[in-house]
Amino acid sequence: MRLAETAKRLRLEAEDRLSSRTAQRVKRFVLGQNLNDGWLAKVIILAMLTVIAYLYLNPLLEMISTSLKSLSDLIDPVVGLIPREIDLHNYIDAWKGLRYPEAFANTLFLASIGSVFQVFSCAMTGYALARLNFPGKRLFLLLTIVTFLVPPQITIVPLYMIYHELGFLHTPFVIFIPALLGQGVRGALFVLIFRQFFLAQPKALEEAAKMDGASVFRLYFRIMLPLAGASCLVVFLFSFIWYWNMHYEATLFLSQGFTPLSIRLESLEMELIGNRALSFGEEGAKDPVSEGPRMAAAFLIILPPLIVYLIAQRWFTEGIERTGMVE
Amino acid sequence: MKADWERRKQYWLFRWKDYGVGYLFMLPWIIGFCSFVAFPVGWSVFNSFHKITITADGFQYTWVGLDNYRHMLFENSAYPIILITYFQQMLIIIPLILIFAFFVALLLNQRFPGRGFMRMVFFLPVIFATGQVVIELFSQGAGELPFMEQYRVKELAERFFGGWVEDAVVNVLQQAIIILWYSGVQILIFIAGFQTIPKTLYEAIRVDGASPWESFWKITFPWMIPFIGLNAIYTIVDLFTFPFNPVLEIVSRNMFTATTGYGYASAMAWLYFLLILILILFALWFTYRASKKGGYAR
Numbered sequence: 001m002r003l004a005e006t007a008k009r010l011r012l013e014a015e016d017r018l019s020s021r022t023a024q025r026v027k028r029f030v031l032g033q034n035l036n037d038g039w040l041a042k043v044i045i046l047a048m049l050t051v052i053a054y055l056y057l058n059p060l061l062e063m064i065s066t067s068l069k070s071l072s073d074l075i076d077p078v079v080g081l082i083p084r085e086i087d088l089h090n091y092i093d094a095w096k097g098l099r100y101p102e103a104f105a106n107t108l109f110l111a112s113i114g115s116v117f118q119v120f121s122c123a124m125t126g127y128a129l130a131r132l133n134f135p136g137k138r139l140f141l142l143l144t145i146v147t148f149l150v151p152p153q154i155t156i157v158p159l160y161m162i163y164h165e166l167g168f169l170h171t172p173f174v175i176f177i178p179a180l181l182g183q184g185v186r187g188a189l190f191v192l193i194f195r196q197f198f199l200a201q202p203k204a205l206e207e208a209a210k211m212d213g214a215s216v217f218r219l220y221f222r223i224m225l226p227l228a229g230a231s232c233l234v235v236f237l238f239s240f241i242w243y244w245n246m247h248y249e250a251t252l253f254l255s256q257g258f259t260p261l262s263i264r265l266e267s268l269e270m271e272l273i274g275n276r277a278l279s280f281g282e283e284g285a286k287d288p289v290s291e292g293p294r295m296a297a298a299f300l301i302i303l304p305p306l307i308v309y310l311i312a313q314r315w316f317t318e319g320i321e322r323t324g325m326v327e
Numbered sequence: 328m329k330a331d332w333e334r335r336k337q338y339w340l341f342r343w344k345d346y347g348v349g350y351l352f353m354l355p356w357i358i359g360f361c362s363f364v365a366f367p368v369g370w371s372v373f374n375s376f377h378k379i380t381i382t383a384d385g386f387q388y389t390w391v392g393l394d395n396y397r398h399m400l401f402e403n404s405a406y407p408i409i410l411i412t413y414f415q416q417m418l419i420i421i422p423l424i425l426i427f428a429f430f431v432a433l434l435l436n437q438r439f440p441g442r443g444f445m446r447m448v449f450f451l452p453v454i455f456a457t458g459q460v461v462i463e464l465f466s467q468g469a470g471e472l473p474f475m476e477q478y479r480v481k482e483l484a485e486r487f488f489g490g491w492v493e494d495a496v497v498n499v500l501q502q503a504i505i506i507l508w509y510s511g512v513q514i515l516i517f518i519a520g521f522q523t524i525p526k527t528l529y530e531a532i533r534v535d536g537a538s539p540w541e542s543f544w545k546i547t548f549p550w551m552i553p554f555i556g557l558n559a560i561y562t563i564v565d566l567f568t569f570p571f572n573p574v575l576e577i578v579s580r581n582m583f584t585a586t587t588g589y590g591y592a593s594a595m596a597w598l599y600f601l602l603i604l605i606l607i608l609f610a611l612w613f614t615y616r617a618s619k620k621g622g623y624a625r
Binding site: 045306 | 345346348349350351352353355356357358359360362363364366367368370374386431433434437438439440441445448449451452453454458460463464477500504507508549560564565567569570574575578579582589592593595596597599600603608
């Protein structure tokens with residue numbers, strides 16, 4: 001009798017314990033061991049990020065939606081983010097207004113050659129600052145950082161005068177020459193990326209090559225530069241994007257003749273008035289007639305870098321980690 | 328004696344051959360630095376003390392001393408006012424970007440499904456948020472936070488701050504999303520920064536019985552101070568070409584105005600740079616102080 005009672009009690013206890021263990025397991029699954037690895041925490045993080053991301057990308061979504069709306073959809077306040085019907089008319093206008101094929105070719109030419117030059121010059125400088133030995137190296141490193149901190153507002157006036165004297169104005173040389181000499185868009189940042197990469201390479205490589213009688217140039221071009229392939233790609237991509245989007249320098253140096261896309265957007269309305277007898281309101285006003293084509297044009301401009309980004313996304317995010325600013 | 332001298336000469340020749348290669352590698356950069364940075368900066372200083380007129384045979388310089396500056400500061404006071412307004416805005420923009428980037432980086436650093444995608448989303452604006460496209464978007468009113476009008480943020484700011492703070496706050500909030508678009512690189516730097524914190528530190532503090540809240544303030548935050556400083560400087564540099572930076576337009580407009588010209592425009596740019604320099608030095612000093620106090624001399 002007693003034995004049976006004890007057995008029952010024990011069984012109950014065991015059951016109790018078991019269920020509390022499952023409860024614990026559930027609790028651990030939901031809340032996690034730390035603050036940040038439970039299921040609930042993950043849901044909250046994801047929810048927060050989704051909301052922020054939506055707010056963050058809202059202007060972009062609005063831009064795409066506006067560019068696809070027909071005029072009646074634009075005027076109608078009932079139509080929200082999603083247009084009633086997809087109207088590609090704006091894109092045709094924008095294509096004509098930007099004279100897209102020509103401007104696209106110009107921008108592509110500028111951005112790709114400019115960034116190749118920049119990869120070349122910045123890799124060389126980065127290698128010298130990392131591995132070669134000469135007096136004043138620290139000073140040069142410091143000056144590199146200084147170039148990053150000097151605002152373009154300071155140099156823009158003299159540069160305009162210099163380019164004017166040299167006859168570079170409104171030709172692609174205003175991009176190419178500084179790029180070739182390591183001073184293009186954010187050149188200092190790229191020099192630092194390369195320097196960081198070359199610093200991390202083993203010394204034995206150089207020693208072995210020197211033993212075999214290779215000159216520094218041979219060593220650099222045959223061994224070090226090929227090794228830096230990934231860094232070259234990162235720099236190329238960033239440089240390409242920044243050249244593509246370059247606006248401030250372009251408004252001054254490339255405003256006529258050889259104009260990239262970013263300049264064409266400004267003169268879009270003028271172009272369109274010439275092309276089609278559209279009546280536009282005052283500048284800057286939220287004018288539904290010009291809003292559609294303008295948004296379409298903006299989208300056409302950012303589309304190529306967007307595609308580049310989607311393909312090469314991994315290298316972009318890795319790129320920042322390579323800068324060595326993070327040391 | 329002579330052999331000794333000869334040997335010395337040989338030695339230096341050898342050393343300088345070595346150095347020469349280094350300089351040869353630096354040569355493109357040095358030429359570029361001299362002709363596109365050092366020389367323009369010097370010329371810009373020179374310009375700012377002159378009045379420049381363009382004649383048939385090139386530029387004509389007339390020494391005016393500090394006249395350009397005096398004119399800018401005391402006679403035509405529009406520019407200093409614009410500059411001060413912009414700096415007030417910047418004092419709000421920089422912390423805003425830093426806090427946002429830090430918060431998002433903190434979230435992105437956790438482990439959850441879809442992390443890669445989210446990282447991609449927050450870096451996306453770096454790809455296209457530049458220049459004309461942003462201005463175009465803003466002119467369509469796309470940069471505002473959607474709840475601005477709903478919650479009467481303007482009235483709230485008016486009640487709590489008043490004066491210039493209110494104007495600056497409202498102005499910044501109206502551009503809030505576009506300003507936050509300039510935090511893509513900063514987010515990545517913060518995420519990379521988080522990776523440098525040794526895991527053992529967290530384990531140690533947990534064993535000591537600290538809550539996650541405490542471990543954030545005792546470990547994560549002090550460790551990240553140098554990165555915050557770095558990001559502050561990056562943000563300042565990034566804002567040079569911020570499309571709503573009024574200095575850009577004013578400088579380039581005054582370049583081509585007959586009454587002001589290159590000299591006056593250079594003086595304007597220098598005034599701007601001096602203020603920027605103060606801001607950068609302040610950021611450096613602040614980082615230095617804070618990281619020393621936190622005990623992580625890096």
